Every structure is written in structure tokens, then in C-alpha cells.
Amino acid sequence: MRSLKQFVALLCLMLPFLASAQNEKIPLDSKIKTGQLPNGLKYYIIQNKKPENKIELRMVTNAGAILEDNDQLGLAHLMEHMNFNGLKHFPKNEVVHYLQSIGVDFGADLNAYTSFDETVYILPIPADDKKKIDQGFQVIADWAGGALLENEEIDKERGVVLEESRLGKGADDRMMKKWLPEYLNGSLYAKRLPIGDDELLKTFKYDVLKRFHNDWYRPNLQAVMVVGDIEPSEAERIIKEKFSGFKNPVGPRPRPEIIDVPARTSSKAMVLSDNEAPYTTVQIIGNSHRKSSATTTKEYVDDMKQNLFNSMIGDRLDELKNSSNPPFVFGFAGISGGWARGWESFQMFAIAGTDKIKDATTALVSEALKIKKFGFTQAELDRAKASVLASYEKSYNERDKTESRTRVDELVRHFLTNEPVPGIAWEYEIAKANLPKITLDEVNSLKSLVDIDQTYFALVTTKTADKLPSDADLKSYVDAALNSQVTAYEEKELPKTLLTKEPVAGKIVKEEKDSKIGTTTWTLSNGAKVTYKTTDFKNDEILFSAYRFGGSSIYSGADYQSADYSNNVVDEMGYGAFSNTDLQKFLKGKTVTVNTVVDLNSEMVQGRSTVKDFETAMQLLYLKSTAPRIDETAFQSFKNRQVQMIAQMKSDPQSFFADSLNNYMYHNNPRNKQIPDPADYEAINMNNAVNFYSQRFGSANGFNYFFVGSLPEAQFKAMIEKYIGGLGGNAVEAKYKDLGIEPISGENSFTFRVGTEPKAMVNEMKYSNAGYNSKDELLLNLLSEVINNRITDIIREKMSAIYGGGVGMRLQRFPKERFMMQSYLPCGPENAEKVKVAFWEIVNECKKPGNITAEELTKATETSFQKYKVGIKTNNYWLSILSKYQQYGLPTENIMNFEARVKAVTPGDLTATANKYLTGGNTLHAMMLPEQAK
Template structure:
């Protein structure tokens, strides 16, 4: 009988466990806290009450139409229409719209803005809610943008010069090179001829009727969404939105919206582009894939797998970049959306001058290594822990989420990719239920699916400098063939089992406490002389911000040390902590929401960081280790210097850099502390001097004030047991 009961319990427990896994074929529900609907005229609306920030509302008009829909005689006019929306509507003639919003304290740019892309045009307002009329005006502006822009001949003609100047300001080296490689990237696609900025020959001379034609064709309710998120009564706002935007008439004789693809091709397309003002060398690998529009729970699980893959491949590339003699300055790989119905696997690498083949090969080898052998269980465990921690923090702060973040999510849901919006409650549930079901085999299969020999594009960009070699198309083809046949070894995950702290610090004591009523904070004085200031806030439920300051900074040194003082904190951070190199420390902290960054400024040195509530002890341990067990490694210094030299190699060719350097020098009245960093001044950085500066600036915690702000539990912070006592620098 006991065996039978135990057997039944086992079955029921197994059933309970199995029931936790959601139906992968089920459709992802829309966030129940949001009112979403479609009016009779076809316009979509999203309304959500959200109280962060207080007394503010985010308003958006999203138009599912961009430069890709322009006729040949309209290239640039989608962007032109965006500009004209600010130059006169039925209820806000000429410049009255901007003038009104500025009169109530709104600033053009941060709070009044718009942008045009290939596939969309988006208008944004951040409206104060001090008065109900401000919100009414904001909704009226969205209404006017959607259907009442005047596009007068006079205003169109005046705006031509404004757009031309915007175009001129974007004609730097990167823009010039992009014009050369974009037709290869978008080969045989409409996108190649529809950059949003357009053709200035069209902008300068098009008849005003062409601008009005674009607006009449594509600014219509079935291609528009109104998004309203903010600190208001949601039920009342839904009614206001329905009443106002239902007045837009149904568009008659509407033009059919075409769909444009990016054709796939056999093999690999290659384009090498140089420019004398380019400041760095780079190589980009793109592998195009059809967009997979999957709004089921299984699709959400697939998206989680993509994030895990991206995290793990980039952790490997970051580890390589931190080696003493790295083959590249920076590299990154990821899978994500491109334009229209196209996804792309991309690998980007910034290389040392003349070393593009070496840098590109290193990244291709890492891609191939994943394809051949996959990732390791330890890598997957860390990536899962980091993703779960990030989601847990987001969930804990779900009631303090910024309105703009929610509005942007609705915008992505409305546009072509139809990003699901289940809400953070549901997303956190999915993470807890789906993450354990994702196996190493699941993620490894992605590399075999994504890394294909067809639909590939390789783009090389580099400075046009005499004596600096740039690979040819044939060189790139040869390199790709070499990687395809290379004998690659599996990745070895070097992980330390050592504890973060070699020994627990001796607890300090609080020798005095006092209130700071002006800012509603407390100050503790510790037995080592350090001051600790704590202020509890409710801006976020799961965040604690941290700063520490000590007197001194680089002002206590001679100007001849300026390069070494500039780099000292960075080298210390790049070296890791205690017995951990920087890559090993990253692995040790996987799943922890805690970070600390040292700095040395003009008259202070210190730290800045943050953590979740549960990881505040880890935060304090990191601070402790910077005082008690720091690292300043020669290998980290060498790696940093190699990368800096590459970044500075052709910087002088950039007009923007020349202007910035000159401005800083003149504005400082030619201060010896403000010298442009060049390859020559870079040589002044001295490892031994950096080591001595770090020891000098971060040896005595008693000189520091430690400041914690956030959702703090004061009792748990006492007695500050992980804040360092007065200790010698232990190298």
C-alpha cells in the first residue's frame, strides 16, 4: 500500500511539474493592463496609465510608412513630410505648434521630436500634466499630425534649405562609405534606393504636390497608431482617445501598400570601401534570413534562445579582446531584425590598422567554433543566470517602469514585426517556466541554422592611408575558404571556484550616527574614519545606487602625469580584482546585479555603481576588494595600449576630432591638463606610474564618503561589515 501511495505521489508530482510548462503553440496574450483597440476608421490605439514619471504623459503617433514607400519622384519626401508636420496644421498654423509647447516648458528634441525610417515615421511628445488643457492640446496635435497637416507651398519651399543642411551635416566619412556599400548589402532590393534622407535633387526641386501626394497616400488611419501612456485616469483617457480620433474619416480609394523584400543570393557578396577621413578599420559579416513572425509562446521561447546565444558568443569575443595582444579592438555578433521582413546574423569587428584579415578571421573562427562544437554547459548556466536576474529586477520594478519604455514597446507591436506585449507579469512567468526547458542542444542548433554559406555579405571599411594595406575581394574570399576548412579546437571555459573574497573582512563599527534633515538622509561615521551616507527612496523598488568620493584626484600630480592619471582607473578595472582576471570576474558575477566602476577626476577619486536589493552585499564586497585586493596587471595595460593605439591611428584625419580637440584646448585656456590624446602622447603612459597612482589614490578608505541611495534596508546595511577598514594596499 505504501509503495502504491508513493507511486501515485510520484505520478502526481510529475504531472504537477509538467503542468508548469506552458503550451508552446498558445498565442501570447496582450498585456491586460493596456487598453488596445481598433476604431471603425482603422486607427489603432494603445492607452495605459503609468505613474513614472509622475505628472507626465508620453504621446506617440506611429505611421506604418517610411521612405520605402516613396515613388521615384519622392525620394526624401517621407522625411520631408515629417519636417512639415511641425510647420503648420489646421489648428496650429505655421510655427505655432512648437511655440506653444515651448511656452509650457517643453523642449524641442527631448520632449518634442520625430524620426523617419525605411518602414515607419514616428512622432513623440512628452507632455506635462499640470493642467488638463496641456493634455488636450497634446491629443489635438496628434490628431492634426494624423490628418490635418497643411503642407502649404510657402512652408514647403522654406523647409527645403533646412533639410538640405541636415543632409550636409551628415556627409561624413561613414555616410560616404555607406553610400558605396549599401547597394551591395541591399542588392536587387528597393531598400538600396530609399535611404530616408533621400536625394537632394528631389528635395530641392520637387513640386509641393509631390509632398502632399505622399501624405495623402500613406498618412491614413489604417496605417496609424495613437499611443498614450502616462499619469492619468486610464478609463477617461480611453474615452477621450476614441472620441477624438474616431473623427478622422475613413480613407477613400486608398492606395494598396506594397511589400518589399531583400532578395537572397547564392554565395557571398563582398564590398571593400575606403575613405581618407575614416578613423578606424572594420569588417562586417551579414547573413540574411527570412523574418520568423511567431507570436506564440514557442516563439517567445525562441526569442529567449536568441538572447542566450547572443550573450554567450559576445562573452567569448569580449574575453579575446582582453588578451594581452588581441587580434581586434572590439567585436560583436548577434542575431536580430534588419528591415522589413528580413532578419540578419551579424558579426562586426573593429581591427588594428592594416590588420583587417587577422581581426575578421578571429571572429569567423569563433562563429565556426560555435557551429562545430556549440557552447558549454557552464556558459549556458551563466547566461541563464544573468538573463533571469535582469528579468527579476525588471519584474520587481514593474510599477516604476518609465512610460517611454512602455510606449516604445507598443510602437514595436504595431509595426511590421508585431513584437508581443504580454506585460512584465506574464514575461516573468514565461522566464521561470521556459528557461529551465532550454537545453544546450537547443541553443547550439541556432549556429547551424544561422551560419550558412549563402546570403552572406562582407563589408570592409578602412581609412585610405598610404602604406596601410586593405584586403581585396579576392583576399576576403580566400580568408572565408580558409576558415571553412580550418581545424578548430573546442572552447575551454576557464572558471575559478575560488570565493569572491579570499577572507571575510573584520566587521567595522559605527562610532556615530546623525540625521541630515535637509535631504532626509542618515550619516554614519565608521571606526576607520569613513563616512557612510544613506538615503531611502522609492523611485525604483529593486535598485540601489552607489557613489564614493575621496579628496585628491589628478590635481595632486604634475601635468607630466596626465596620461597616466587618465588611464589609471581604467587599467585597474580592466585588470580584475583579487585572484580574478576581468573575464574571470565577469564569470564569477554572472547572475549578480552589482557593478562598481573606479574613477579619478580633477579633485576626487572614487567609485560609482549600483545593485539590486539582494545583491547589495556583493556590491560592497567589490568596493572592499578595490581597497584590499586590487589588481593592476601588465597584461591588461598592454591590451589597453594596443587597442588605444589602434583607435588613435587615423583620428587626426577626422574633422570632427580636430574641432573637438581644438575647442577643448582653447576653452581650457591652454591648460597643461587638457592635451589632445595622440599616438605620441599615448607613449607617456607608464605602467609603473599607473600602479603607483592607483595605490596612492585607493589605499585609505578612511578618506572616503560612501553614499547609498535607493530602496535601502538600513538595518541590513549595519554595521557596514563589507565596507573596508583602514588597510594597506595588498598586491
């Protein structure tokens, strides 16, 4: 055994090596092939076969709204739009049309975004054909430097961008423009919102946009990311071929790395109100400070400490919101980035009722003071460590099954902010080695970053009302709280196990196999059915669900709200020996989710876990099914928060319109509300809610359970028999009741005036009683795709009347078989009638023989194929489809022959479908318009 002297001497010898290890540079993942062309363009390539035959492409320009000149406000964003409206190899809208023809869905797959600091173009392409790959690379090359910027196309796109701008207008936007300069303390960021200035967008000269493109769309500010099913050498060859010819401008403008956010020298408070504010927020923000991405092992571990710190603050606020008289509905706090790249600050945020502004402000500040004065407890740190390590472990276990979209987004961040990408193997090893050694003192040392006791900006945004606090009042709330006495957080001992008593296992009494789709179905002795499918799509993912018909429709009491909200009430009160808060603490470090849900027509279970935590998931399922907990304090807290939350919902014009339209359409049926009333929560009887919940979940008889994923074969059967077979088996009603929720019949119009902004919404609806059949469901999906492509081409691109929108059509089987079509077309009030007319012209054209072309059908079918090919290799797809096919009684071979069924569809089939469902029936013309001028 070494003496103390020997130990000290050994430690002295090791210190330089320990310091060296900590200062080692974070490596780049060896799977990443990276390089730089002579013109400065960088590229990053990863071969990744999840999903198969798919490649995720990104073209990133390190330039956004922050680089605009004063005469270019909004043109960084407009430039992004122009890259879809005329490229060197794809004139006019041909890039969208071509990509649709190979199954790339505009908006859902094909997309882009412009922020303050960057512009990112997103393109997933199929990799099953060399021509498709070559053309995909050609698209991103044209995005980099092949924009045509034709005057006619610029003029058409002005209207589309103005419609996008219109979507963002309202109370939040009006108030933000007042508080953002204070929040950013005069930084340029406050003057460079990416959406820009409407008047400038209407009037700018063409050469002003071209100047932005020439200045900033240059290869030494750009990067290409390629992640997917392609050989890296081949991807590199194509990049060199497509991008090497681009040149930087002579005498390029310097791209500043950091835009300043000035320090605040004094504290300030601001209260802003607006009649249309949909909720009340309270924010308290400290000073911004510089934050760079980690480059060494030590800096990486420091970031882990900050993540632990933020996680524990979040847990504190979650616990506070569940108190008997919660000061807010939702709370967040932490040290994080915000509007400006390279800066972060300590921020606190809460949503509360208008009468809770002082309470919420005081609570936030008090929690910050507790942390500042006392720090966190060892138990809190242990839970946070367990949670962080579990996240690393899950990612590590899926290291060869990580989707390309996740990996490519990492590369985008690496190029833009130098976020490290060493690979999950390196990160997991660093986490395992360092997390256990992080001490409470080290994490608590970060409390110095909680700096609102020095200077702060306090902000309240709320609905206009009587007796709102003034700016001075809000500042006095913060200052008083900062000077108040606080006590240290007290840790409560948790139960050691989820279950106090082990279930008595049931038995499997019947087994059926479906060789067509590889599933097994067990019937258990208590009347439950379990269908499972083992997959290798993920290494460490188990998904499960369950349903049984019935739901709150079968509740016989007048206080139907007790049934409608039964699962919410129970979840807030907790289960067994656990309060809601204690259960969340107990589950820290376990990758487990189990939710029980009661809707109008059924009761359901939804859950997921890792392989290691599967038994915990089953225990949690059993606990939530059998042991709802009575807690009057938690019940009152739930009601209090819900009333706070809904108090202002009708202030938002669009929410008010949707609620009013729903009430009109369904004859004000109280069982079909979109926005509940405070009286609905007051009508809940706690005991009745718990009794109904227990009745519906306490027995598994008639429940259909589904499990998909990396199931633990050795233990799976025993766990199912124990935790599902061990549930009660009493016969319960497994049929929902018809509550008479019927839509208005005939042809009707509903015009609703609300809101002060010039915004309109065109909702055209058609519906009829129609028997469900899976063939027509398939045809309606394809027809919807055709109509939506026409909406994009005609109403968006030709008319410039909308930014986004479309139509959905579906066949509903439950609670009644019914066809439903509804459009969603937000636009300007001056265009509302034109949009409505254009929509019906599109619909009626699709009813004419020969009007739907083979090319249109190809676009629709290719999109369906691509979604199917990706989906069928995921656990989520199988969980959803197994449940649906059992509920609907559909032949399971249809799952596997989807492509054959789609290929059999002709344009004539879609025309016949349009005539079958879009002729006759009931029609509701609904329109939201702004309030009339007074």
C-alpha cells in the same frame, strides 16, 4: 512509487496538455485598454503613475521611406518635419511655441523620427491641467491628419532638412552608399534611405509631398498610444472625439507588409577606404531570413533561446578582445534584425586597426566556426541563463514603478511589428518556468543559423592607406579561415568568492541628520563619510557614488600618464584572483556595477545594484579598492587596443577640429588633450599606475560616499561598517593641484579648414574668471533656454540655416571658478558667417532692457519646472544633487525650494545676467570650414 510503465502512461496522458500550453497564444496585458475606431485607427492606453502628473503620447503612422515613389525620395522624412510647421489648430510654428509654454522641451521631449518603415511622433505632456491634456491630444490628432502643408512653410523647411542631411555627410555616408546595395543584395531598402536625395529635396513640387501625405497619412495605418497619469476611459473619450472624423482616401494604395531582401547566391567581399574614415570596421554577414514576432508561448521561449545564444557569442568575443594580442578593439556577433523590418541574419562586426584587418577577419570567422562545430559549454549556458533571469527579475520587481516612456515604446513596437506585450508578470513566470528547462542541445541547435560557411558578404571600411587588402584579399582571408582547423572553447574554473579574506569592520563614530531633505550622514572610524537617503521611487534600485579631491593632478612623476590612465590599466588587469574576463563571468546573473575612476582633480566611485545583490556590490567595491591585480599580458592588451582605437581618430574632420581647437585654446597643454597620442600609452608604467591607484583607493579617509534608493534597512548599517569602514584609514592628500591649464586670453579667432564635405561649424565662446554662486547658476540656465528658443525660431525656422544646435552656459567651480559659454551651430559654409552674426545678435538683444519678454521667461521656467518635478522623484537626481551640494557647500534647502526660486526670477534678472556674463571677458571665435579646393 510508480513503475516505469505507469510513468510512461502518465507522460502520454500529459503530452497533449504540455503541447497545448506551449501553443497557447501570448495574452495581451490586462492593463492595456485597446480599441479601433470605425475608420481603422487603433489605440492603446495604460494608466501609469510613474512619473506622476505626466502622460506619454505617441502618434504612429505605419509608413516611412520604403513607401516613397521615385519622385518622393526623402519626403516621408520632410513630411515629419512639416507636422511641426503648420497644423489645423496650430498654424506656422505655433505647436512648438505652445508646447514650450507648458514646459515641453523641443528636441529633448517633443520629437519625432522617420525610418524606412514607420514615422513616430513623440509628445510627453504634463497631466496637471485638463486644458493641457486636451491640447496635447489635439496636437497628436493634427499630426495624424491636420497638416496644412502651406507652400511657404514647405520651402522654409527644405533648408532645415538639407541641413540635417548635411550633418550625416562624411566618410561613413560616402562608403555606405557604395556597400549598402551589396549588403541588402539589391533590396528596395538600399534605394530608400530616409534622409532622401538632396537635389530632389531642393526641387520637388508641392503636390508631390501632398500626394505622399494623402496616400499614407490615413487612419487605417495609424495608432495612438497613451501611457501615463490619466484615467483610461477619459483617454479613450478624447481619442474618439479627436480622431473619429478622419477618413481614409477612396481607393487607398495597398501597404505591403514585407519588402523583399533577396537571398545571396554567392559570396562577395568588398574593401572601401576613405581619407576621413575615423576607424576601421570588419563585417561578415550571412543571408537574411524572415523573422516574425512571437505569438505563442513556444515562440516566446524560442526567442529566449536565441537571446541566450547571442549573449554567449558576445561573451566569447569580449574574452577574445582581452587577449594579449587582441585582433580587434571591439567585437559583436549574433542573429539579429537589421535594416529591413521582418528580416534577420547572422552578423559579425569588429573595430580594429588598419594593420589588424586580416587578424580581425580571421578571428571573427574562427569564432563562428568554433560555435558551428562545437557549440557552447554548459557553464556558458548557465551564466547566460542567470543573466537573463536576473534581468526579468529586476523588471518584475519594478513592475509598478516602470516609467511611462518604457511602457509606451513597447506599445509602439506592438502596433508596428506585433511584438508581444503580455506584461512583465506573465513574462517573468514564463522565464522562471522555462529557462531552467532549456537544454544545451536546444541552444546549440541554433548554430545552423551561423550560415557564413554557405554564402556571406564580407565588408571592410577603413582609412585610405598603403597596403590595404583588395576585395580578393579579403575574400581569401574569409575563405582561408572557413577552411582552417579550430579547437573547442575551453572553460576555466572560476574562484568561488569575490574576497579571499573578510574585511575587519570599522565603526560609525558620528551621525548627523538633515530633516530638510531626509538624509543621514555617518562619519566612520577610518575617516570616510557616508550620506544616504532611503526612497521609494523604485522597488529594487540602489545607486551609489563617492568622490575625494586629488586625482591625477597630484601625481609627481614625469610619467603622468601612469596616473591619468591608472583606473583604466587596473580595470583591464582585474582584481584579486580575477582577470577582467573572469570577473565578468563571475558576476553574470547579478545586477551589479561598480566603477572606480581617476580624473584630473578627483577620484570617484560609481555603482548600482538591486537589493538582493547589494552585498555583492559592497564586496566588489572593497575588492576594487584594495586588490588591483598585476597582469603584464592584460596590460599589453590594453595598450594595443587603445593604440588601434586612436590611430584614425584625427581622420574624422569634426574630431580633428575639436582636438585642434582645444589645443589652440589651452596652449597645447599636454594634460588637456582630447585625442591622446600613441606615445601617451607607451609612457604608462604598469607598476606606477597600480601604485598610484592603490594609494588613492586603498584608503577611504576623506572619501564622501552617497547611497540612494531602496536600501536594505536591516543590513545597511552593518554592510557600510564592514565594507567601507573596513577600508584603510591612512591620511591621504585630498586636494587637487593647479596644473596651469588656462584658456587663451583676450579676443581671438580660430579658423580650421578640414574635410571635403561642404560642412561648417560655428563655435562662439565667451569665458571669464567668475566666482560661483547658485543663484547665478540658476539664472544662466534660464537665460540659456531663452537664447536656445530664439536660435530655433530665428536661425533654424526663419533662416533655415541649421537643423539643430544651441548654446550652453555654466559656472564652473572646480578646478577654478570660471564662467564658460560655448555655441554649437553646424551649418553650411556659405551660411557660417550669417549664422555667427545672427547668434551674436540674439545674444546682444538679450542684454537690452525689456527685450526678454514675460512669455519667453514662462517657456524657460515651465521647462525647468517639468524637468524638476520628474527628476526629484528619481534616484539618479538625488544621487547627483547630494554629491554636488556637498562638493559645492550649498544649503540643502535649495533642493526643495527650487520652484520658489525660479518663480522669483524676472525678465529683468535675465537681462542683468546677460550683461554681467556676456559683456567683457575673453572671446574666442572658432569656425570649422571645409578644405579649400585644390
